[in-house]
Every structure is written in structure tokens, then in C-alpha cells.
Amino acid sequence: MKYAQFVMGPAGCGKSTYCAIVQEHFKVALKRTCRVVNLDPAAENFAYDCYVDVRDLISVDDVMEELDYGPNGGLVYAMEYLSENMSWLEEQVSDALDDDYYIFDCPGQIELYSHLSVMREVVDMLQNEDFRVAGVYCIDVNFIEDGAKFLSGALTALTAMINLELPHINVLTKCDLLPEGADVERYIEGDSEAILSELRGSMHPRYRKLNEALGQVLEEYSLVSFVALNRDDEDSIELCLAHINHCIQYGENLEPEGAFDMPDDDMGYDVSASDSLSNDLPAMSRDIVSNEHATCAGALGLVEDEPVLHLRVRSAHPGQRDADCVNLAVMPFNTCNMIKARLKEQRRGLKAVRDNDIRLLHKGIELRGGYPVDYYLHSANAESPAELQYLIINHAAEKSKTAQARDIGLYTAHQVPTPQTLQDLVAVITDALQGGIKPSLTDDGTGATYMLRGASSPKPLAVFKPKDEEAFAPNNPRGYQGKENSVGLRPGILSTQQAAREVAAFLLDHKNYAGVPQTTLVHAKHEKFVNPDKSKVEWKVGAFQEFVNSCGTSGDFGMSVFSVSSVHRIGILDVRIINLDRNDGNLLVTESKRPRLIPIDHGLSLPDRLEVYTSDVVWMDWPQAKKPFAQAELDYIRSLEAEKDAKNIEMQLGIRRECLRLLEVTTKLLKFGADRGLTLHQIGQILYREDPDDGDGTHKPSVLEGIISRCVESALAAIGQSSGTASSTVESLDLLSSWRPEAKGLRRQVSGGGGQDHHPSPLPSPHIGPGRPPTEGTFTLLESGESDSFELSRAASPDGMGISMQLDGRPMSSGEQSGNEQIPTMDIESKEDSQDELAEARRRRRGTAGRYRHHLSVRPSAARVAAKEGSGSDASSGIFAIPGRGGFQWPSRLEKAFFRHLTVELCRYIDKHFPAAAETARAADEVS
Numbered sequence: 001m002k003y004a005q006f007v008m009g010p011a012g013c014g015k016s017t018y019c020a021i022v023q024e025h026f027k028v029a030l031k032r033t034c035r036v037v038n039l040d041p042a043a044e045n046f047a048y049d050c051y052v053d054v055r056d057l058i059s060v061d062d063v064m065e066e067l068d069y070g071p072n073g074g075l076v077y078a079m080e081y082l083s084e085n086m087s088w089l090e091e092q093v094s095d096a097l098d099d100d101y102y103i104f105d106c107p108g109q110i111e112l113y114s115h116l117s118v119m120r121e122v123v124d125m126l127q128n129e130d131f132r133v134a135g136v137y138c139i140d141v142n143f144i145e146d147g148a149k150f151l152s153g154a155l156t157a158l159t160a161m162i163n164l165e166l167p168h169i170n171v172l173t174k175c176d177l178l179p180e181g182a183d184v185e186r187y188i189e190g191d192s193e194a195i196l197s198e199l200r201g202s203m204h205p206r207y208r209k210l211n212e213a214l215g216q217v218l219e220e221y222s223l224v225s226f227v228a229l230n231r232d233d234e235d236s237i238e239l240c241l242a243h244i245n246h247c248i249q250y251g252e253n254l255e256p257e258g259a260f261d262m263p264d265d266d267m268g269y270d271v272s273a274s275d276s277l278s279n280d281l282p283a284m285s286r287d288i289v290s291n292e293h294a295t296c297a298g299a300l301g302l303v304e305d306e307p308v309l310h311l312r313v314r315s316a317h318p319g320q321r322d323a324d325c326v327n328l329a330v331m332p333f334n335t336c337n338m339i340k341a342r343l344k345e346q347r348r349g350l351k352a353v354r355d356n357d358i359r360l361l362h363k364g365i366e367l368r369g370g371y372p373v374d375y376y377l378h379s380a381n382a383e384s385p386a387e388l389q390y391l392i393i394n395h396a397a398e399k400s401k402t403a404q405a406r407d408i409g410l411y412t413a414h415q416v417p418t419p420q421t422l423q424d425l426v427a428v429i430t431d432a433l434q435g436g437i438k439p440s441l442t443d444d445g446t447g448a449t450y451m452l453r454g455a456s457s458p459k460p461l462a463v464f465k466p467k468d469e470e471a472f473a474p475n476n477p478r479g480y481q482g483k484e485n486s487v488g489l490r491p492g493i494l495s496t497q498q499a500a501r502e503v504a505a506f507l508l509d510h511k512n513y514a515g516v517p518q519t520t521l522v523h524a525k526h527e528k529f530v531n532p533d534k535s536k537v538e539w540k541v542g543a544f545q546e547f548v549n550s551c552g553t554s555g556d557f558g559m560s561v562f563s564v565s566s567v568h569r570i571g572i573l574d575v576r577i578i579n580l581d582r583n584d585g586n587l588l589v590t591e592s593k594r595p596r597l598i599p600i601d602h603g604l605s606l607p608d609r610l611e612v613y614t615s616d617v618v619w620m621d622w623p624q625a626k627k628p629f630a631q632a633e634l635d636y637i638r639s640l641e642a643e644k645d646a647k648n649i650e651m652q653l654g655i656r657r658e659c660l661r662l663l664e665v666t667t668k669l670l671k672f673g674a675d676r677g678l679t680l681h682q683i684g685q686i687l688y689r690e691d692p693d694d695g696d697g698t699h700k701p702s703v704l705e706g707i708i709s710r711c712v713e714s715a716l717a718a719i720g721q722s723s724g725t726a727s728s729t730v731e732s733l734d735l736l737s738s739w740r741p742e743a744k745g746l747r748r749q750v751s752g753g754g755g756q757d758h759h760p761s762p763l764p765s766p767h768i769g770p771g772r773p774p775t776e777g778t779f780t781l782l783e784s785g786e787s788d789s790f791e792l793s794r795a796a797s798p799d800g801m802g803i804s805m806q807l808d809g810r811p812m813s814s815g816e817q818s819g820n821e822q823i824p825t826m827d828i829e830s831k832e833d834s835q836d837e838l839a840e841a842r843r844r845r846r847g848t849a850g851r852y853r854h855h856l857s858v859r860p861s862a863a864r865v866a867a868k869e870g871s872g873s874d875a876s877s878g879i880f881a882i883p884g885r886g887g888f889q890w891p892s893r894l895e896k897a898f899f900r901h902l903t904v905e906l907c908r909y910i911d912k913h914f915p916a917a918a919e920t921a922r923a924a925d926e927v928s
Contacts, residue, residue: 003250004102004131006123008160009138011108014173018138019105020047021231022241026101029234035100037093039122040107041078042071051102052092054082075109076116083118086125093129101250102131113160123164132248135166138173139226151214154224167247167359167366167391171240175230225363246368249356307332309373309380313343315434316361316389324427327385332374336360336367343390350392350455353435359391392435407537408433412544413521416503416652422518425546428454429462439464439528446471446480446489447498447603448530451547459549464524466542467499470603475530490580490604491611492659492878498603500653502543505577505602507652508645508663513636514573515598519545521653548598551591555584559622566597567624568633571680574617575670575687576640577605578662582617608658608878610705614688625681629674637674642667657890658880665902669704672906678914686909707905708879715897 005022007015019036026034035051042060058081063074082089093102104122106112112119126133137157143149161168227243230236311328326346330339340358344350350358360367367376367388380386410430412418418426432455433439439450448469451460468475472482472495488495499521506519522544525537532538554562574582579602586601614620629637645667646660666687673683686703880890890898 001098002096002100002102002129002131003245003248004104004126004133005136005244006104006106006119006126006133006164006166007136007138008106008113008119009108009173010110010140010143010156013108013138013140013143015105015108015138016043016046016048017231018136018171018173018229019103021229021237022103023048025234025237025241029238032101034103035096036103036105038105039082040105041082042075042107043105046105048105052089054078054089057082057085057088072109072111075107076111079107079112079116079118083121086121089122090125090129093126093131096129096131110156110159113156113163120164123166132250133166134244134247135160135164135168136244137161137168137170139170141172141175141178141228148211151211155214157224167393169240169244169247169365170224170226172226172228175228175236176232225365227365242368243365247359247366309377310382310385311339311373311377311380311388312385313339313360313388313390316391330373333372335372339367339373339388340390347431350431350435353392353455357393359393361389361391362386408526409539410522410524410544413523413541416521417507418520419518422520422544422546425462425518426520426522426544431455433526439526441477441528446476446478447473448477450529460547462547463545464522464542465499465502465545465603466524466529466540467496468540469530469542470495470498475532477530490607492607492609493580493604497655499541499543500655501577501603501605502545502601504606504649504653504655505573505599506545507649508577509573510640511636514569515596516573516602517546517548517598517600519543543603545600548588548590548600550588550598551595552589553585554587554589554597554618557589557595559624561595562597562622562624563594564624564627565630565633567619567622568627568629568680570597570599571619571625571684572633572637572670573599574605574619575680575683576642576663576667577602578607578610578612578666578687580604580607580612580616582619584618587618606655606659606663608656608662608880610662610687610689610702610708610879611699612688613691614684615691617684617688620681620684620688625684626679628677628679634674637671640667640671658878661880661890661895664899665704665708668899668902669906672903672910676907676910676914677919678910682914703909705879707902707909711898711901711905712880714901715894718897718901719891719893 007019009015023034023036026032036046036048037052037054038046038050039054041054041058041063043055058078060071060074060078063069063077064071067074067077069077096102104126106119123133137160139153139157143153157168157170227240228236229240308329309332311330312325313328314325326343328339328342328346330342337355339360340355343358344353362376365376367373377386410426410433412423412426429452432453435455437453437455439452442449442451448466450464450466452462452464453460466475467473468484469477471478471480471489472486474481474484474496476482482495484496485494488498493501503519503521506516509516520543521541523539523541524544525539527537529537529540570582570587573579581601581604582599586599588598588600589595590598619625642664646664649655649663650657650660669687670683673686689699689702689705692699
């Protein structure tokens with residue numbers, strides 16, 4: 001390991017003189033060589049032996065002569081030239097050996113430390129060459145002889161400290177030139193209150209408040225203090241160098257192990273009375289003699305109060321909150337190593353960090369590990385604790401740990417309710433990340449899942465799923481990349497929208513009934529995540545979920561080992577959120593007397609359509625799903641409030657309204673079905689599509705899809721929408737799903753059929769006024785018969801070949817087709833009153849002209865972009881899309897009319913097709 005000082009400061013502050021003093025001290029007092037490198041291309045002469053001179057590469061005089069630049073412009077040009085030719089400087093120091101000591105004498109132009117990057121690049125190069133670098137900022141002591149100048153100097157020192165992010169020491173030079181009796185103690189200690197009191201009487205009120213604010217920042221965060229350097233005082237030089245060398249751990253391997261060596265008087269340690277006991281006293285007496293007043297008479301009195309020092313320790317990382325501070329009470333004789341041990345006890349994320357990698361700072365001065373606390377702190381009570389900061393320094397890193405800390409962050413999204421236990425877990429993971437524990441990307445899956453562990457835990461504690469690294473998202477690490485809000489793994493859920501659904505599943509799992517692991521939305525940044533710009537670590541948004549220790553998945557066990565209640569709890573959740581992918585790999589099994597199921601991976605839920613098959617839901621084949629609901633399960637189902645849930649999820653996560661409308665529909669199905677005695681399996685038969693038996697690629701819509709399509713039409717007609725025909729809704733349904741259960745391997749799913757364009761013929765208006773009966777053959781009126789069947793009019797189909805279907809989605813046989821069957825429908829409000837009974841009857845009937853083909857080729861026009869969650873072109877084929885009517889934005893009248901019709905249709909279908917279950921439920925209600 002090589003060591004270096006990076007000496008900075010304004011022009012004329014004595015940087016070169018400082019370098020000469022230190023070089024001479026190394027030579028005479030330490031008997032060692034110290035190499036000085038001149039980085040100032042405008043320097044004229046030196047008082048030290050120069051080992052490397054940047055003027056051998058370029059000088060300001062040459063720039064001014066050849067380019068006709070001024071002194072400032074020439075200096076900036078020369079330093080930028082050095083930046084472009086950094087390999088030259090790297091070659092000059094490449095012969096450095098372990099324990100070699102370098103001092104870099106830097107130019108004093110303020111631009112180099114305020115907004116230019118060349119000095120930072122030099123530091124990065126040195127750290128890559130295995131140098132431990134300390135920043136030394138020199139300020140002329142005469143420059144801070146009053147309060148205003150002190151604040152100015154402190155801010156310039158802060159600029160260099162923040163931009164370079166090095167262990168930093170501020171040195172007051174030219175102290176040997178101070179007049180006798182000069183009082184600069186307040187400036188050395190950084191006592192901003194004393195300095196501000198000096199300013200209040202002499203400064204204009206306009207600037208007084210600004211200076212007070214600046215002084216308060218310096219005081220509260222203990223940012224700036226100074227070490228005085230007197231070139232004529234060898235002790236002063238020794239103390240200054242001791243502070244700097246400890247920052248870079250120079251010479252620490254020479255210190256004896258074990259008890260610390262108490263500093264001598266001549267090193268500035270104030271020896272108290274208890275440390276200078278008379279040798280005449282007995283040995284036992286020396287331990288308890290004190291200069292404080294005694295509680296009882298006698299030579300051996302007891303101190304009334306323990307001399308406790310109160311500390312307030314925070315991370316030096318600028319993003320830390322006050323709540324993250326650690327309050328400690330220590331004894332004056334405790335060492336700084338003990339403070340580190342106490343700090344690691346309270347900040348679990350630091351447990352894996354070595355003590356040598358933790359730096360404690362007080363007002364910019366580092367506290368050495370073997371020294372007692374009161375060597376640096378003389379008073380710190382509970383009302384005014386001493387402010388300390390800690391830094392984590394990784395010696396093996398190619399850049400400083402302070403710079404890395406800037407690229408690490410994790411915090412919860414404020415709009416999403418997060419349990420306190422999960423907030424605590426986020427804090428633990430944050431500590432671990434800042435302590436050097438890195439996220440690890442899992443090997444399986446199509447999207448990115450990062451395992452996060454604590455500092456002292458070999459096993460993961462949480463997982464993080466960034467939304468921009470999902471399957472077919474822009475930054476997917478597994479090659480499945482696409483644009484934001486493009487078609488995802490399954491139609492109905494767009495890319496970058498799965499993370500919100502992971503969180504929604506937990507929020508909708510009230511009372512943790514199904515056992516969804518605690519999940520919230522977080523913002524995170526780390527270099528291990530996928531960052532498209534390699535030079536910049538970006539913030540990401542994603543789902544943060546606690547890790548569940550399991551003994552396997554449900555596929556590792558026989559289905560009979562799971563209780564009916566456990567299966568029902570999973571099924572209730574899956575029905576509500578329309579989970580498109582409930583397989584035996586995302587049902588974890590926890591160890592207990594009887595295995596319990598834990599559901600995970602809910603990114604493929606809350607779609608905008610019902611393209612889910614029985615083969616997508618593993619429990620549809622389990623016998624537990626065919627068992628009736630228990631009374632406790634019925635009570636839970638009845639307590640669900642779908643409308644309230646939808647509003648909360650939309651506000652907290654911004655999920656599209658059409659997806660949440662479907663949540664309300666399936667919750668109604670669940671509640672009505674459970675109340676009428678249906679089992680979970682029977683509810684699934686209504687909700688899910690049957691797997692196709694043949695290989696012709698046809699997919700029959702589910703019963704619920706047919707009910708929704710009719711209810712949308714009825715609602716449109718009820719509010720007087722001119723497009724309220726069966727054809728427009730059925731055309732908007734993607735009844736030909738592009739996702740097939742039998743498909744092998746992973747491929748990108750795209751909605752839509754073949755390449756033929758389909759231009760439907762104009763459809764008649766559903767409004768039938770008096771004296772204008774519907775044209776024969778245009779509408780086919782239905783009336784109730786043996787089955788709830790309806791015919792999609794042949795006249796409206798593109799090829800004139802209409803296909804008749806039953807309500808549950810099965811094609812009707814030829815004997816069942818009838819164009820004259822009619823069923824009573826919901827009342828539709830008429831715009832005009834009429835006494836004509838025939839016209840009134842016709843107005844109260846629903847037209848059913850429409851079309852349905854298994855090879856629909858073209859979707860309706862793209863839906864309007866949703867307010868909060870982006871919509872892609874695939875969204876226009878959602879189940880609630882209304883072509884030409886603003887996509888998914890339904891007026892409140894349409895919402896109310898739709899759910900009014902849905903309630904009637906659901907109840908009528910269940911009562912008709914499951915009469916035994918409905919009768920059993922009614923009998924049970926009568927008994928209860």
C-alpha cells in the first residue's frame with residue numbers, strides 16, 4: 001500500500017512551504033524519504049526537492065505563448081491537457097513501492113475544485129494505483145482572523161471536501177507569523193456561535209441571517225475544524241502530521257497491539273488531576289481520587305456524577321436522516337475502538353465491516369482507534385452531545401468508499417402503506433448495502449430478481465424486483481428486452497407494470513389471510529443493478545418483499561398434504577386478483593406440523609382481460625377446491641369491499657382503471673358464488689377458460705367473459721350510447737388469445753391474429769324510436785328458452801357466416817340455433833315517452849347484432865393513455881375497451897349501469913346452472 005497527501009488551497013496560502021516542511025520532517029525526524037510531486041503548471045520555483053514536475057509535460061508559460069491565453073485560461077487549459085494525458089502521470093508514479101510516501105502540490109485556482117473534474121480524475125487514478133490519499137486543505141491563518149473570513153474559508157474547504165470525497169484535514173498555515181496575543185482558538189475549534197456573535201454587531205441585517213444559517217449548518221453537522229501548523233514548532237508539525245497519517249493509516253502496522261499508549265503532555269493531551277496523582281498515595285487510593293467535590297468528608301471522596309460523554313453518531317453519507325443517528329454514552333477513558341464496537345451493535349449493517357475500515361470524524365478530524373475519547377472531546381452532555389460522523393473505507397475498492405456510498409440507496413415510496421416490520425427490514429438492508437454487502441441476481445426467471453441479505457446473515461432477508469428489469473422491459477438482464485408499456489409475458493399486463501402488482505397483491509391480502517409475504521414499493525440504486533449508462537448509477541423503482549424460508553414448493557409434495565383451508569385461502573386471493581400464473585412453483589411450503597402454503601410471484605395479476613385457463617391455476621385440479629367454504633371463510637369473503645380496494649390501489653399504485661374494474665367484477669363473482677353455496681372449483685369454472693381439446697388453435701371464452709360482454713352492451717344502451725351493440729364489444733374482446741397453454745418454451749406474446757385487414761360494415765344505432773321498427777334481419781331478438789343462449793348476427797359478421805354461442809362460451813348445435821328465441825332483458829330508459837305498446841316493448845329489448853370470429857385479425861384503435869399507469873397498443877383489446885369511445889375512460893353513469901346489470905346476470909346464471917348449491921346455501925341460511 002502506498003500513501004499520499006493531496007495538498008490544496010487558495011493561491012498564496014503556503015502550500016509549497018507546507019510540502020517543504022513535511023518533506024524536511026520526514027528526512028530529519030523520521031529518517032524516511034518523502035517524494036513531492038508538483039501538479040501546478042504555473043509554479044516558478046520550489047523550496048522542496050521535486051520528484052515529478054508537471055511542467056515537464058506542459059507549462060502555463062508555453063500555453064500563454066502559443067495560444068495567447070491569459071494566466072487563468074492557460075492554467076485551466078494545462079490542467080485539462082493533464083487530464084487527457086493522465087497516462088503520463090500514471091507512468092511517473094508507477095514505480096512507487098509499498099510504504100512509499102508522496103505529497104502532491106496542487107494549483108490553487110478555485111475552478112479546479114468547484115466545477116472542473118480534473119482533480120477528481122487525478123485522485124481516482126491514484127486510488128486505482130493502490131494509493132491511500134488524504135486531502136489536506138491549507139488556509140492562511142491571517143485569512144480567518146475575523147468571522148466573515150472564517151465562513152468564507154470554511155466554505156471553500158467544504159467545496160474541496162465534497163467534490164473530492166477524501167479523508168480531509170484543514171490546516172491553518174503561517175501560524176508562526178501571528179502577532180503575540182492573537183486569539184484564533186475559536187476558529188481552530190470551529191465555534192460558530194462565538195463567531196456569529198462577533199458578526200451580529202458589524203454586519204448588515206440583510207446578510208446576518210444568511211451567515212447565521214451557514215454557521216448553524218457548520219455547527220450542527222460538525223463539518224469544519226482546523227489544525228494549526230507552526231513551522232517553528234516541531235510539536236505542531238508532529239501533531240498535524242499525526243492527524244493526516246491516521247487518515248491514511250500510515251505507520252499503524254508499527255503500533256503495538258493491546259492497550260493504547262497514553263499520549264504525552266507535549267502532544268497536547270490535557271492531563272487531569274486524576275492522571276497526575278501523587279506517588280505518595282497508596283495504589284488503591286490513586287484509583288478513586290478526583291478533583292471533583294466529594295459527597296462525604298475525607299481525603300478519599302467519591303465523585304457525585306460519573307463523567308459521561310454523550311455522543312451523537314451519524315453516517316457521513318449526505319443522504320442520511322436524523323432518525324438514523326445513533327446516541328451513545330461513553331466514559332472519557334473509553335477508546336475510539338470501543339465507540340466503533342458500540343456503533344456496530346446498534347447498526348447491524350456494520351457488523352461485517354472491519355474496525356480498520358470504519359473512520360470516526362469530529363469536526364473533520366479523525367479519532368484514532370487507540371486514544372481515549374476525551375483526547376478529542378472535552379465536554380459533551382446530554383443536552384449538547386458531541387457530533388461524530390463515520391465513514392466506511394474499503395481498501396480493496398478501486399475508488400473511495402465515500403464515492404460508492406453516493407451510488408447506494410434504498411427507501412420506501414411514501415404513498416404506499418408499509419408495515420413497521422418491513423420498514424425495519426429496509427433499514428437493515430440499507431445498512432448492509434452501505435457496508436459492502438452486494439445484491440445478487442438469481443439464476444432463474446425471465447425478469448430480474450435480486451437477493452438482499454443482511455450484514456450478519458448468510459441467507460437472504462429480502463428480494464428486490466426492479467420494474468425496468470422485468471421481462472420485455474428496457475433493461476432486462478436476460479435478453480428479453482422491449483419498450484416500456486409494451487406487451488409483456490401475458491396479454492393484459494404490460495411490461496414494467498408487474499412490480500406494482502406484486503405490491504397490490506399484498507395490500508389486497510387483508511389480514512394477511514392468504515399469507516402473501518410483506519411487500520412494498522421502494523426506490524433503490526446500486527452498481528450491481530442494470531445501469532444502461534455505465535458511468536452513472538441510476539435510481540430504480542421496484543417491489544421489495546421479505547424473503548420466506550421454505551422447505552420447497554407445492555410441486556415437491558403431494559396435494560393431499562395441504563389443508564382445505566390453506567388451499568381455499570390461496571384460491572380466494574387468486575380469484576380476486578385474476579392471477580394468470582398460479583403454478584406449483586410459486587406456492588412455497590413452510591415447515592410446520594402441517595405444511596402451509598405461501599403464495600409468491602403475483603406480477604401476472606390484475607390484467608385488463610380474462611385470458612386465463614384452468615391449466616394456469618394449479619389448485620383447479622386439487623380436491624380441496626371442490627370442498628365447500630367454511631363459515632370463517634364465508635365471513636372473510638363477505639367482508640371484502642372491492643370498490644374501496646380499487647380506489648385505494650389506484651391512489652397508491654396508479655394501476656389502470658380497467659384492471660381494477662375487473663377486480664371488482666371477480667370479487668362480486670366470488671361473493672355471489674360463495675353466498676349461493678358454490679365451491680372454489682365451481683367459481684373457477686365460471687371465471688376461467690377451458691383448455692382447448694383440439695389443436696386448431698381456437699380458444700373459447702369463459703362464462704364470465706360472455707356475461708361481461710352482454711352487461712357492457714346493456715349498460716351502453718341504458719345510457720344512450722350509439723355504439724351499444726353486441727358487435728362493438730365482442731369486436732373489442734380478444735377471444736382469440738395469442739397465448740396458448742400448450743406452447744413450449746418462452747416467446748414474446750403479442751395480441752392479434754393474422755395479417756388480413758378487417759373492415760367491418762357500419763352497424764345500425766341501437767336506439768329505436770316510435771314508428772321506426774328495427775329493420776328485419778339487422779337485430780336478432782332473444783327471449784328465454786331452455787338455455788341462456790344468444791346468436792351473434794350473421795349480417796354483421798365479415799363473411800356473412802355468423803356463429804351462434806351459448807352463454808358459457810360453447811358453440812350451439814344446429815338444433816339449438818334459433819333466430820326467433822327471445823329473453824327478457826333489463827329495462828332501458830327511453831328518451832321519449834310513448835303510449836305505443838309495441839314501440840315501448842321494442843325500446844325495452846336489447847339488440848344483439850354482433851360478430852364473433854375465431855380469426856379476428858385487427859384490433860380496434862389504441863386506447864387513450866391511462867392517467868397514472870401507462871398503456872400500450874395491446875391495451876386496446878382489453879375486455880372493457882370501447883372502440884371509438886375514449887378507450888377505458890368510463891363515465892360514472894356507465895359504471896353504475898354496468899354493475900347493476902352484472903349483479904343481475906351473475907345471480908341469474910348461478911341460480912340457473914347451480915341450483916343444488918343455491919338450494920343448499922338457502923337451507924343453511926334458514927337453519928342459521
